[in-house]
Amino acid sequence: MAEFAIGERDFLLDGQPFRILSGALHYFRVHPEQWADRIDKARRMGLNTIETYVPWNAHAPERGTFDLSGGLDLDRFLGLIADAGMHAIVRPGPYICAEWANGGLPVWLPGEGVRSSEPRYLDAVREYLRQVYRVVVPRQIDRGGPVILVQIENEYGAYGSDKRYLAELTRYTREAGVTVPLTTVDQPLDDMLAAGSLDGLHRTASFGSRAAERLAILRTQQPTGPLMCSEFWCGWFDNWGSHHHTTSAEDSAAELDALLAAGASVNIYMFHGGTNFGLTSGANDKGTYQPLVTSYDYDAPLDEAGNPTAKYHAFRDVIARYHKVPDSVPPPAGPLPTPVASLHEPILLLANAERWGTWQTHEQLPTFDELAPTPHLALARTTIDDDGPGVLVFGEIRDRVTVFLDGVRLGTLLREHHDRALELPLTEGELTLLIEDLGRVDYGPRLGEPKGVIDGVSLNGRPLTDWDVLPIDAAALPDRRPGSADGAEVTGPLAGPVVVSGRLTVPESTDLFLDTAGWGKGMVWFNGFLLGRYWRRGPQRTLYVPAPLVRAGANDVVVLELDTMLDPVVRCAPHAHLGHTEA
Template sequence: MKKKYIYIALSLFLCAKAPAQTQPINGSHTFALGDEAFMLDGKPFQMISGEMHYPRVPRAAWRSRMKMAKAMGLNTIGTYVFWNVHEPQKGKFSFSGEDDITEFVNIAKQEGLWVVLRPSPYVCAEWEFGGYPYWLQNEKGLVVRSKETQYLKEYEAYIKEVGKRLAPLQINHGGNILMVQIENEYGSYGSDKEYLAINQRMFKEAGFDGLLYTCDPAADLVAGHLPGLMPAVNGLDDPAKVKTLIRENHNGKGPFYIAEWYPAWFDWWGTTHHTVPAKDYASKLDGVLGAGISINMYMFHGGTTRGFMNGANYKETTAFEPQISSYDYDAPLDEAGNATPKFMAFREVIEKHLPAGKKLPAVPAAKPTVSVPAFKLTQQAVLLSNLPAAVKNATPLTFEDLNQDYGYVLYRTKLTGGKSGLLKLTDLRDYAVVMVNGKMIGTLDRRLKQDGMEVNLPKGEVTLDLLVENMGRINFGKFLLQNKKGITENVSFAGNELKGWQMYSLPFADTKALKFTAATGKNSNESPVVRKGSFTLSNVADTYFDMESWGKGVVWVNGHNLGKYWGIGPQQTVYVPAEWLKKGANEVVVLELLKPEQTELQGIQKPVLDKLGKPTILKISAVK
């Protein structure tokens, strides 16, 4: 095993000596379906694609990641288009800055890469609400993934905005987008061919007049395929089975395309880090390519699900499974964009199947990393002292009722103390920090099917605060229709429903409105707090904040939300990309829910993505 890693390290070093070669895609081209293969400019073309999502990679790093794709032997990049990224609020579209997918596609063209576009508009992707914007749930009667009128109206408005920007980049218009996927694994959800035909029509009306296709897992392909379009299969890599299945659903013909080939998997909070040995999949890749089958590996590069955009799975047997912020995915390219042993193994396989005389570009050198010595977060903003104006209602309101997308809502009411009883939050979604008179007394976690705790209230008038976190809307399955967040029903104490609530929206879109003071430590261990500090760099490079001694929260650096951390693991570090750092002082802000006494942070040179920890348990149940 040691020899293997020495060989890989030596390969990376030697390959780094020569610069990567770039040949942009220029001129006009044609792309069509042959009976057995794709036809590019009239010649058979085997697509070797890798999935990479633009919102999971800093814009400034898109090009370097694509150079890595070329170096592994990919000729195509696959990406979803994320509705909730581009229309975060109804009618308000964003396609600039970090959301500039047009630039993402153009950079791919400059780097000599074709693109497979997946606007869907449902994406799954371990992404919040499967890519749907939260506000769809506020449209009366709207039912996603259906022929319901309001849904189709909003869907059409969105896909036309996407079409304005991306339809001109299709290959039949001189661009590098080879083909476009409608819906996404629809067969795992439904089987309405009329609904799929409506998708096809809307895509065409939005300007997507090139090659359209559907993709589904093997077991669901018949249900999710629209006759007349090319079917693609997900999660199947037995060449004979792939060809048989596609022929059966495509008039006995190809081409043969595995739209999602899984050389790895994703993680969720509180479970072991998922890894798949490279040797187990290099041979499968060899077999698929040798059979002339085109693939899109999911993922080639996962990156990071930053901010509050992680999704969640929900299974009635295992309950709620929110995904972690790292989307490293054990992919060939790691979270920071560096080649892994899997990258080198796959590169070796792909090289075997290159046309005679063709060579792959050199592998770019691994990115440098830097350690950041421990530094203090010297300012604090106690959350309960930084509340916005309240919304009042007799009963608790959901995030959606408050027109709030992500983050947190603080629910507050007053009651007469001197009593003991069960505090119960009916249908909590998803995590609550319980406070009495400003002091934390416990937590409730939907993952663990916790919705209540015994509480001893002090005498007199008592203020009850419930800080509720949206841990990610469900992104797969029938529960897409049950995705409202917050306290979705009611709260009771000792069997009596509590009324008279004040709701404080805390979406944490940024931290600019917070009022910071010097961190004195006084009362810092009693309620959630936001801490701020800075560290200095003489040389800018990637680093990883070590969050293992912290509890649960979110980290920002220089205004960029890096994602969530939680001591239960398996992710114990937060990736800090060099692209968002600078020489000199760099500002760090940390929202800490469970261990507000923490004030120290450091950056280490390697990620820790495989260490489970014990949950922080607040055992106090009484306040004097």
């Protein structure tokens, strides 16, 4: 048992000054069998603390549920941090941003009043925090555990100023039994620091440069207590169609040095980014919608596969100037195996739709949020019977719609292009829409917006009705695929939407990188686990496969190709290819 407190100028551990040297490591972005390895590598870089968000929507995809199994076992993660002799910071939000779908907020929340003192929202938040703190409270440092800080909300000053909301979150936290100090974080601007916190909560800042200047701003808002940058941005995230963001190891190390020279504590965001497995990546929308890629490498000190980078060693050298670091460092990574496998037995999605779900009848085309459970992908069809050519007009696309007439692809509309209309050469036959959610906005006023097609579809000014809608359960898609990788081999380019499978053989369990350069756009499952999205537009060209998913011998790969696959072969790359680094 120990005591952790906030002193006049320092954090205090059993009454003695203590500097937090933390690294962000999100358990939900790393395979659970790799948690201990990543934590140990943080320790060997010289860190003494691990910080993590808690993603509400992952734990509670439906109200009344709270999943703590497998990769969501927060208690096990905190236990491994304790086993490594390290401390922990927990940031349960309820909003986390984190470039995570909807900023971590569940889609079942009421559409209005999120991140405020609106009663229905607060009622749901109370349920959520009660579940989180059942795990966190016994793991606090004053009960023999690793947790030294808990954060209230997340960069709230950039969103709102509802002090009653912050007070209620604080009350729920204390009533649940959290006794360690409570913090907030905001960008180092006077108005944000003032709006995003309360007296009694310890203010911290988020930034990646100009440390002395920004710590000075933080000090003006908080005259006493330890200075802390609780999000030291040492990298950045990527969106589809842009470039891979990197930061100089030397420049980042110099900024870290400035922070430590000022006596500040730090949480490096990210120490290890990991992967947005499944369909969990978020999106930005500041006028143009920008969906985020599957990798969350973040140009962090530990790369997506958990290997030390130049930044790892540069940061370790900086930390060693101020604190003792362990003697050993992780070995450098070598190239990974590059097995190849053919793809087999193409099954056309439109011709076999009933295999992937159940058709529902709707008078008006529903949004995704009006379907249960809420899908990421759906088919919608209706019959049209007009004369000659016409124009199909959508209310709003969120986020991608491909249009078919009698099974023939006519075009694709993208939200980021602000597409709303498509010319039809004929207006008679079965009209089918393949609708895809590319990631929910995770930051700003568009949180919680519905997905799918908004405000319906019209043809030549006449609203289309009588829709059949088939939500596709992406997680279960491999289970509903008949046949095997032993069927007919694909020998040439392939037009989607189509499901194909292959069998990749490796001599032993190992990390892999699937090379998607010859594919178009879609999703990949490895031994039934949804790795995430790929997209020819880049910048990301590989999908990371964690070694715990890989079996010695045969491994099943299932691919849903939504566009065109030029090279229908499963190939592996020796290293990650995250794309070009210039815009």
